Amino acid sequence: MIKDDIETTEENDVVETIEQVEAELVEESENKGQDELSKANERIAELEAKLEEAENRILRIQADFENYKRRARLDQETASTYRAQSLVSDLLPALDNFERALQIEAKDDHAKSILQGMDMVYRSIVEALKKEGVEAIEAVGTQFDPHLHQAVMQVDEPDVESNVVLEEFQKGYKLKDRVLRPSMVKVNQ
């Protein structure tokens, strides 16, 4: 019995020791593993955040790029549409003078022939301008339009329709949909 008791006590001790060692070992091993694992998880979280940021950045840059392309295309189209504007604007006074010069009355056939030749030149210039999108604004007989006409004189003629352009003092011109210069007109009230 004594021996048994002793043995039992010893066995219990051994069992306790084993359990204790077990627990310590598992804890130690787990702690060590947990440590590395939690570092790895931190790194994963960090990398995931960086990746998300990078992907958002890609989306932003791509959107900026697309916007830039669209804007550049529009700018280019506008620049192309009105490319002749500067030259045309500079040519308009010459065109006015040309028209005035052509209105001189020819006193003889010689002068008439010269003016006919000049009229052909004038027409070919107008044709070249038309090809680029330049057109004279209609005025006399049309309804007055403040976007196209500039009223420099107003009259009150009861026989004529109201708000109609009666006379044109200087021709107006449009380049495509853009008014380069409004017509200077006399308008009925």
Next chain:
Amino acid sequence: MIKDDIETTEENDVVETIEQVEAELVEESENKGQDELSKANERIAELEAKLEEAENRILRIQADFENYKRRARLDQETASTYRAQSLVSDLLPALDNFERALQIEAKDDHAKSILQGMDMVYRSIVEALKKEGVEAIEAVGTQFDPHLHQAVMQVDEPDVESNVVLEEFQKGYKLKDRVLRPSMVKVNQ
């Protein structure tokens, strides 16, 4: 002694058992930890690769963007520099006719006055073209230059310097540094 032996044997057994359990536990715990850790490390490697790829992509898109901007700027500059080319090219035949018409000999003062008025119109057109960068190419008396002149006739005059332009049949024009039309000339061999 016997008891001691027994005890020793038992103790050895216990020690072995403990060591065995220890090893198993550590292995098990380590295996479990290693498993999670190696999965985590795989994920880290995967994320690092993705992040590197994303960062490279950002660099590529940024480079593309910069290239596009530079090209768009250059295109825009070129388009702006030669914006009048189309209209000017269409105006050149009218200008030729204008010059021809001005060369008519005035038989009287009336015709002379008309031609003087037309000459002013012509000059103002040339002035407007010049403002846009259009200039007539120098020809008569200059060295023949195949970039500027087109030889439509060759003569052999020993008294005159070789390779010199002797006559101009049609005026040539440049828009800034670009030849719109070479001069048509007679050149000495």
